[in-house]
Amino acid sequence: AMPRFKLNSGASIPAVGLGTWQSEPGLVGKAVKEAVKVGYRHIDCAKAYKNEKEVGDALQELYKEGIVKREDLWITSKLWCTDHNDVEEALKGSIERLQCEYLDLYLVHWPCALKKDAEGTGPEDFVPLNIKGTWAAMEKCYESGLAKSIGISNFTVEKTKSLLSHCKVRPAVNQVECHPLWQQKKLWPYLKSEGIHLTAYSPIGSSNSPFADINVLELPTITKMAEKYKRSPAQIALRWNIQQGHSVLPKSTHADRLASNIELFDFEISEEDLDEFAKIEQHRLLRGDEMWVNDSTSPYKTVEELWDGDI
Numbered sequence: 054a055m056p057r058f059k060l061n062s063g064a065s066i067p068a069v070g071l072g073t074w075q076s077e078p079g080l081v082g083k084a085v086k087e088a089v090k091v092g093y094r095h096i097d098c099a100k101a102y103k104n105e106k107e108v109g110d111a112l113q114e115l116y117k118e119g120i121v122k123r124e125d126l127w128i129t130s131k132l133w134c135t136d137h138n139d140v141e142e143a144l145k146g147s148i149e150r151l152q153c154e155y156l157d158l159y160l161v162h163w164p165c166a167l168k169k170d171a172e173g174t175g176p177e178d179f180v181p182l183n184i185k186g187t188w189a190a191m192e193k194c195y196e197s198g199l200a201k202s203i204g205i206s207n208f209t210v211e212k213t214k215s216l217l218s219h220c221k222v223r224p225a226v227n228q229v230e231c232h233p234l235w236q237q238k239k240l241w242p243y244l245k246s247e248g249i250h251l252t253a254y255s256p257i258g259s260s261n262s263p264f265a266d267i268n269v270l271e272l273p274t275i276t277k278m279a280e281k282y283k284r285s286p287a288q289i290a291l292r293w294n295i296q297q298g299h300s301v302l303p304k305s306t307h308a309d310r311l312a313s314n315i316e317l318f319d320f321e322i323s324e325e326d327l328d329e330f331a332k333i334e335q336h337r338l339l340r341g342d343e344m345w346v347n348d349s350t351s352p353y354k355t356v357e358e359l360w361d362g363d364i
């Protein structure tokens with residue numbers, strides 16, 4: 054069975070989940086079915102990915118075929134920035150599209166709020182962020198059982214700290230970019246000290262995305278370790294994250310890659326080799342440039358403000 058990490062909510066999150074961001078319509082349903090068949094039990098979704106209905110349909114087929122039961126799956130979704138004033142309604146929308154009765158984890162997608170009907174993130178689209186109000190509504194979702202755990206995504210140390218100063222229910226997870234090229238050297242020790250689990254998005258560096266200006270899978274440390282451990286570069290990158298105690302969300306729509314991306318539990322990177330990873334010069338790939346606008350109601354006027362200088 055797939056190893057899990059224990060969360061402060063008491064729930065246990067499967068170490069590997071299928072990422073569905075940028076999975077094309079028509080492909081994502083197939084990827085979900087294939088993934089579950091080869092052993093994935095964790096699917097990472099979001100309203101913003103615009104494919105929850107197709108994911109939900111694929112899950113329904115899997116239930117009907119008797120391949121998996123709802124209670125054996127871990128399903129995550131995320132509150133989009135336009136829905137901060139309608140948290141419960143947004144959660145119910147995701148549950149309806151995913152046809153899953155409840156979510157295992159519901160995350161605040163970004164520490165940003167947009168107008169209800171905003172289609173993009175232009176200067177006129179932002180509204181001030183009221184994280185206190187948003188989080189109180191997230192806590193209600195938790196108390197009602199519609200979300201078994203609640204958490205955040207793309208929150209820095211400072212933004213997490215501020216949330217912890219007023220929350221009743223602590224976030225169980227902070228889902229952020231994390232891979233050997235961006236190891237979250239500032240955020241990770243902080244989350245660890247606060248008992249908040251880190252889930253890594255873009256764990257193999259999202260190499261096909263325009264923002265990925267350096268290919269993680271081609272880093273000399275990665276290719277060297279791939280040769281040494283006789284594993285693929287993707288497996289090395291994923292295993293590095295697992296050994297830090299982070300769950301990972303590799304995305305693929307290819308059957309062979311889906312299968313190999315969960316074959317991570319029959320080898321171990323040595324302490325000595327982990328030290329090599331620690332020497333890699335750090336570079337954030339996903340800079341969130343749509344999430345800050347100068348000269349607007351946006352809470353962040355610069356990329357430094359969005360990430361509190363951690364870039």
Ligand code: A2P
Nearest residue numbers: 255256257258259261287303304305306307310
């Ligand atoms: P594809 O979906 O065509 O398989 P991330 O999860 O970091 O966002 O990275 C996803 C990207 O990495 C996608 O372009 C995906 O392509 C590709 N990818 C997924 N698994 C592997 C693998 N095992 N080896 C190389 N590339 C992979």
